Amino acid sequence: MAALTSLQRSRKRRCPSHPMLSVSPALLSLLFIVPILYLLLIHRSSCSPLFSHRTAVGRSSSSVSGFAGDLRDIEFSWNHLPFTSSQPPLAKLKIAVFSRKWPVATAPGGMERHAHTLHTALAARGHRVHVFTSPPPHTEAAPSPTADGPQLHFLDGTPGQWRCDEAWKLYEAEGENDPFDVIHSESVAVFHRYARGVPNLVVTWHGISLEALHSGIYQDLARGEDEPMSPAFNQSLSESVRRVLSEVRFFRSYAHQVAISDSTGEMLRDVYQIPGRRVHVILNGVDEAQFTPDAQLGREFREEIDLPKSADLVLGVSGRLVKDKGHALLYEAFSKLALRHPNVYLLVAGKGPWESRYMDLGRNAKVLGAVSPGKLRAFYNALDVFVDPTLRPQGLDLTLMEAMQCGKPVVATRFPSIKGSVVVDDEFGHMFAPNVESLLESLEAVVKDGARRAAERGRACREYAKSMFAATKMALAYERLFLCVKNESFCGRKS
Ligand SMILES: *[C@@H]1O[C@H](CO)[C@@H](O)[C@H](O)[C@H]1NC(C)=O
Numbered sequence: 001m002a003a004l005t006s007l008q009r010s011r012k013r014r015c016p017s018h019p020m021l022s023v024s025p026a027l028l029s030l031l032f033i034v035p036i037l038y039l040l041l042i043h044r045s046s047c048s049p050l051f052s053h054r055t056a057v058g059r060s061s062s063s064v065s066g067f068a069g070d071l072r073d074i075e076f077s078w079n080h081l082p083f084t085s086s087q088p089p090l091a092k093l094k095i096a097v098f099s100r101k102w103p104v105a106t107a108p109g110g111m112e113r114h115a116h117t118l119h120t121a122l123a124a125r126g127h128r129v130h131v132f133t134s135p136p137p138h139t140e141a142a143p144s145p146t147a148d149g150p151q152l153h154f155l156d157g158t159p160g161q162w163r164c165d166e167a168w169k170l171y172e173a174e175g176e177n178d179p180f181d182v183i184h185s186e187s188v189a190v191f192h193r194y195a196r197g198v199p200n201l202v203v204t205w206h207g208i209s210l211e212a213l214h215s216g217i218y219q220d221l222a223r224g225e226d227e228p229m230s231p232a233f234n235q236s237l238s239e240s241v242r243r244v245l246s247e248v249r250f251f252r253s254y255a256h257q258v259a260i261s262d263s264t265g266e267m268l269r270d271v272y273q274i275p276g277r278r279v280h281v282i283l284n285g286v287d288e289a290q291f292t293p294d295a296q297l298g299r300e301f302r303e304e305i306d307l308p309k310s311a312d313l314v315l316g317v318s319g320r321l322v323k324d325k326g327h328a329l330l331y332e333a334f335s336k337l338a339l340r341h342p343n344v345y346l347l348v349a350g351k352g353p354w355e356s357r358y359m360d361l362g363r364n365a366k367v368l369g370a371v372s373p374g375k376l377r378a379f380y381n382a383l384d385v386f387v388d389p390t391l392r393p394q395g396l397d398l399t400l401m402e403a404m405q406c407g408k409p410v411v412a413t414r415f416p417s418i419k420g421s422v423v424v425d426d427e428f429g430h431m432f433a434p435n436v437e438s439l440l441e442s443l444e445a446v447v448k449d450g451a452r453r454a455a456e457r458g459r460a461c462r463e464y465a466k467s468m469f470a471a472t473k474m475a476l477a478y479e480r481l482f483l484c485v486k487n488e489s490f491c492g493r494k495s
């Protein structure tokens with residue numbers, strides 16, 4: 001989304017031809033593959049496999065949680081810090097939130113869910129939260145405000161259409177007599193020309209173009225030998241280089257920037273050249289009350305979908321069933337796996353073009369269609385191992401965190417974001433390079449492990465997820481950041 005808007009803007013205000021822009025797309029790609037390779041290979045390979053070292057090079061786990069000093073200096077994620085919700089906020093804040101969408105629809109995306117989870121929690125802690133968002137879809141009634149929830153300001157006009165200038169006017173009117181302490185923009189909801197020079201603005205990037213470029217490389221490498229490259233994909237791949245350049249230039253307008261993975265934090269500091277004190281890593285969280293281990297619920301779900309009792313191992317995948325989520329890879333790899341191991345099953349939750357392909361796999365694949373939010377916990381609990389074959393590293397898939405909160409180990413793509421912030425310990429599962437052979441190798445390893453070993457790994461996942469991916473933890477980290485943005489006296493932390 002960040003990329004799109006910047007692109008639209010760069011069309012309007014075309015820069016006088018910059019020397020870089022006349023270079024061929026191929027050469028530009030090379031220029032950007034170098035930093036990616038640096039991030040991927042050189043930097044990471046020097047890190048120890050222990051998560052405390054991977055996320056905070058050179059610090060032991062105790063010095064991470066016992067950190068004393070200025071919070072703006074830390075490079076590891078704030079989720080490591082031991083915040084507790086038993087204490088009231090150090091001060092009550094008035095917070096303006098700019099979010100293109102607010103979840104009124106039935107299948108909200110990751111960014112809306114993040115905005116909703118975070119700001120509902122902050123409002124419940126007594127902060128005055130005002131959300132500025134697009135008009136709701138005609139089919140959905142605007143949600144009625146709750147006494148302790150955020151106050152919602154829907155724009156007028158075409159449903160779903162975001163107009164930053166209108167939202168900014170509403171914000172100014174609301175803050176006229178009682179100014180806001182902090183402004184929070186979900187990705188580029190606040191355009192950079194409004195953000196420039198606003199010291200108390202915090203933006204959360206849910207995916208940046210450097211990750212999109214990386215995704216493009218992976219998607220093309222996963223293309224079959226006789227599968228032609230589509231002209232649209234070819235175009236978007238070369239445009240992604242220009243989008244990175246544009247982002248590097250306009251991101252600096254935002255005073256404070258939150259990266260939702262450790263690797264995005266590194267890219268913002270090292271490739272986008274944002275000063276480290278303005279980059280803060282806060283991982284997204286998922287509702288810890290909703291996602292918990294429950295073996296009984298899992299067994300009931302297996303019965304409900306008529307899964308044979310003889311199943312040796314149950315794998316599961318969920319989300320949009322589209323190509324760039326890696327379903328072509330999983331389909332190929334699993335069809336080979338099922339031939340060798342007829343008692344291994346795959347549960348497929350979600351909608352999309354790959355639904356019918358999975359049905360071709362016969363009895364080993366249970367295609368469930370969309371699983372309602374109320375059923376998700378049962379779904380995760382019915383699995384032995386959760387698989388996320390995504391080829392899109394933009395942002396960080398919440399499904400991985402949900403599965404781990406439910407005590408399930410994962411098989412996931414070896415992306416810097418996943419490796420650096422989610423599967424940070426070999427115990428948590430297996431990672432694969434995005435090609436069929438590598439995925440099949442991981443799946444074979446999972447089968448060799450067996451269900452009992454998967455459960456053991458799952459307990460380690462649960463412990464880590466509970467401490468790092470809880471929504472409460474995320475909300476407390478943002479609260480502390482917002483306080484620090486309001487007044488520097490809140491930026492220090494005693495051990
Ligand atoms: C992709 O587009 C470039 C021009 O930008 C062209 O030279 C190249 O042949 C295209 N590649 C494919 C595989 O279509």
Ligand SMILES: *[C@@H]1O[C@H](CO)[C@@H](O)[C@H](O)[C@H]1NC(C)=O
Binds near residue numbers: 487488489
């Ligand atoms: C910041 O907080 C300190 C201590 O609470 C207070 O003395 C100071 O006036 C505050 N500064 C601003 C700019 O509000």
